[in-house]
Amino acid sequence: xxxxxxxxxxxxxxxxxxxxxxxxxxxxxxxxxxxxxxxxxxxxxxxxxxxxxxxxxxxxxxxxxxxxxxxxxxxxxxxxxxxxxxxxxxxxxxxxxxxxxxxxxxxxxxxxxxxxxxxxxxxxxxxxxxxxxxxxxxxxxxxxxxxxxxxxxxxxxxxxxxxxxxxxxxxxxxxxxxxxxxxxxxxxxxxxxxxxxxxxxxxxxxxxxxxxxxxxxxxxxxxxxxxxxxxxxxxxxxxxxxxxxxxxxxxxxxxxxxxxxxxxxxxxxxxxxxxxxxxxxxxxxxxxxxxxxxxxxxxxxxxxxxxxxxxxxxxxxxxxxxxxxxxxxxxxxxxxxxxxxxxxxxxxxxxxxxxxxxxxxxxxxxxxxxxxxx
Ligand SMILES: Cc1ncc(COP(=O)(O)O)c(C=O)c1O
Numbered sequence: 110x111x112x113x114x115x116x117x118x119x120x121x122x123x124x125x126x127x128x129x130x131x132x133x134x135x136x137x138x139x140x141x142x143x144x145x146x147x148x149x150x151x152x153x154x155x156x157x158x159x160x161x162x163x164x165x166x167x168x169x170x171x172x173x174x175x176x177x178x179x180x181x182x183x184x185x186x187x188x189x190x191x192x193x194x195x196x197x198x199x200x201x202x203x204x205x206x207x208x209x210x211x212x213x214x215x216x217x218x219x220x221x222x223x224x225x226x227x228x229x230x231x232x233x234x235x236x237x238x239x240x241x242x243x244x245x246x247x248x249x250x251x252x253x254x255x256x257x258x259x260x261x262x263x264x265x266x267x268x269x270x271x272x273x274x275x276x277x278x279x280x281x282x283x284x285x286x287x288x289x290x291x292x293x294x295x296x297x298x299x300x301x302x303x304x305x306x307x308x309x310x311x312x313x314x315x316x317x318x319x320x321x322x323x324x325x326x327x328x329x330x331x332x333x334x335x336x337x338x339x340x341x342x343x344x345x346x347x348x349x350x351x352x353x354x355x356x357x358x359x360x361x362x363x364x365x366x367x368x369x370x371x372x373x374x375x376x377x378x379x380x381x382x383x384x385x386x387x388x389x390x391x392x393x394x395x396x397x398x399x400x401x402x403x404x405x406x407x408x409x410x411x412x413x414x415x416x417x418x419x420x421x422x423x424x425x426x427x428x429x430x431x432x433x434x435x436x437x438x439x440x441x442x443x444x445x446x447x448x449x450x451x452x453x454x455x456x457x458x459x460x461x462x463x464x465x466x467x468x469x470x471x472x473x474x475x476x477x478x479x480x481x482x483x
Contacts, residue, residue, distance in 0.1 A: 118462035159357035168297035179320035183307030190330035264401030275301030315359030375403035
């Protein structure tokens with residue numbers, strides 16, 4: 110059975126060109142970047158070139174890019190460092206952040222040293238910017254604002270520029286989880302007032318276990334991992350050379366093809382939405398009144414005895430999609446994001462998320478199957 114993969118917000122397949130760039134660093138160029146002889150110098154150069162590539166694409170300085178193991182580590186580091194090193198004693202976040210942010214905020218909230226609050230959201234999951242400003246205005250504490258650039262389940266986008274300006278006005282630290290937007294949108298950090306952003310390579314056809322934390326040069330944070338002083342003393346440990354090289358290559362390809370991919374993938378989303386509306390009575394979509402990620406279509410199917418098992422039935426039929434966030438255990442505990450929208454529970458949410466490798470034929474086949482299953 111040919112499988113259809115519509116879960117690209119969970120992870121994407123590695124681009125063969127990225128793999129080709131990584132392979133030499135798994136074989137002939139295996140040196141430890143800290144070694145002073147030629148093998149080491151080669152891999153050191155590869156890492157620093159990767160850093161320059163990433164920095165140029167994101168509009169920042171190479172010294173502001175730190176390679177990490179992915180979105181989760183970057184989010185944890187930004188939040189923990191804001192409290193420990195930057196004096197933040199209050200955190201403003203939203204109830205629809207990824208667990209890598211929410212559980213971290215919850216953890217530090219419980220230690221008693223920081224207070225936390227949620228910003229209000231409208232019915233489409235958009236941040237209420239007036240509420241954010243009011244919260245910033247009313248607190249005398251040093252604030253960390255951590256809000257995601259795009260939500261991984263429903264695709265709702267944040268006006269990152271506007272939030273950056275608010276944070277600047279009230280002297281707050283701003284972190285944005287950009288895991289779903291780096292590699293999909295052109296981000297120019299030189300135009301944004303953001304202190305930290307997080308990204309992960311596997312969301313744009315790069316390798317898993319790779320990511321970056323951008324740290325604006327105006328702030329200084331201390332290490333969490335001590336040892337050999339790698340990553341300019343922030344994150345010790347021999348570098349994941351092929352992962353870093355792969356991350357930069359994937360970002361380079363994604364950026365070069367961004368306009369074409371955006372149009373192609375965006376059209377797949379429009380196509381699937383129209384097909385579903387025609388084939389399945391009662392189908393609706395989350396966040397249909399606002400702009401959302403062009404990669405994500407979050408559909409609500411009427412709840413029936415059959416549709417309750419929709420994801421399982423799709424899987425049996427070789428169609429891979431997701432109910433909520435695929436980043437957690439796979440056990441269906443209900444999505445905190447859908448719950449936060451307060452829409453009740455008389456529907457079944459399925460997230461379809463697309464990549465440049467998907468086709469309209471796959472959509473035709475999936476909609477045909479969905480019609481059968483519902
Ligand atoms: C918005 C968002 N943040 C963070 C993460 C975690 O990233 P990683 O899997 O690289 O740790 C994910 C998904 O995996 C995500 O979608």
